[in-house]
Amino acid sequence: MSGTEAVVVQVPAAGDMQALGVRLAGLLRAGDLLVLTGDLGAGKTTLTQGIGEGLKIRGPVTSPTFVIARVHPSLVDGPALVHVDAYRLGGFAELDDLDLDASLDDSVTIVEWGEGLAEGLAEDRLEITISRGPAGASEQRAVKIIGVGPRWAAALDDLAW
Numbered sequence: 001m002s003g004t005e006a007v008v009v010q011v012p013a014a015g016d017m018q019a020l021g022v023r024l025a026g027l028l029r030a031g032d033l034l035v036l037t038g039d040l041g042a043g044k045t046t047l048t049q050g051i052g053e054g055l056k057i058r059g060p061v062t063s064p065t066f067v068i069a070r071v072h073p074s075l076v077d078g079p080a081l082v083h084v085d086a087y088r089l090g091g092f093a094e095l096d097d098l099d100l101d102a103s104l105d106d107s108v109t110i111v112e113w114g115e116g117l118a119e120g121l122a123e124d125r126l127e128i129t130i131s132r133g134p135a136g137a138s139e140q141r142a143v144k145i146i147g148v149g150p151r152w153a154a155a156l157d158d159l160a161w
């Protein structure tokens with residue numbers, strides 16, 4: 001495959017989602033964009049909390065109710081985490097108004113509810129889709145991670161999920 005790589009990770013419980021985030025953070029560097037997709041309660045913010053923990057940023061990472069974008073500075077001279085909840089955004093013009101371009105290169109940018117909207121921010125990105133298991137079955141989630149662009153062409157290959 002060239003340019004697009006995908007892995008699917010089974011995540012039994014919330015703590016495992018957090019752990020996946022910590023692990024994912026180990027791959028991330030300034031300039032990276034992650035677009036998270038999944039229903040309300042799927043675990044997008046939980047995954048972001050793990051990534052924040054792994055990046056060692058100033059928390060807490062929460063579900064922004066009134067704040068659409070929040071900057072979490074690094075505690076260790078690494079990239080900041082810019083955490084965006086695009087749920088209430090009306091379209092690309094409103095996303096553009098957030099000026100994420102300005103911070104993109106120096107930060108790890110994560111956009112919840114960004115599908116169909118945030119892809120335009122960067123050619124290289126991780127598109128992460130979280131799905132629940134059968135209704136009522138368990139807390140199990142399936143996390144599909146697709147690396148788009150040259151940045152991710154081989155970066156996911158090395159992972160033994």
Ligand SMILES: Nc1ncnc2c1ncn2[C@@H]1O[C@H](COP(=O)(O)OP(=O)(O)O)[C@@H](O)[C@H]1O
Pocket residue numbers: 011012013014015017038039040041042043044045046047063112139140141
């Ligand atoms: N396997 C799992 N992965 C992630 N979250 C889980 C899992 N099982 C249960 N949960 C719970 O589901 C909720 C997910 O909420 P949240 O991360 O805010 O979702 P979202 O941001 O997608 O709306 C949390 O209360 C979390 O504890």
Ligand SMILES: [Mg+2]
Pocket residue numbers: 044045063112
């Ligand atoms: Mg959320």
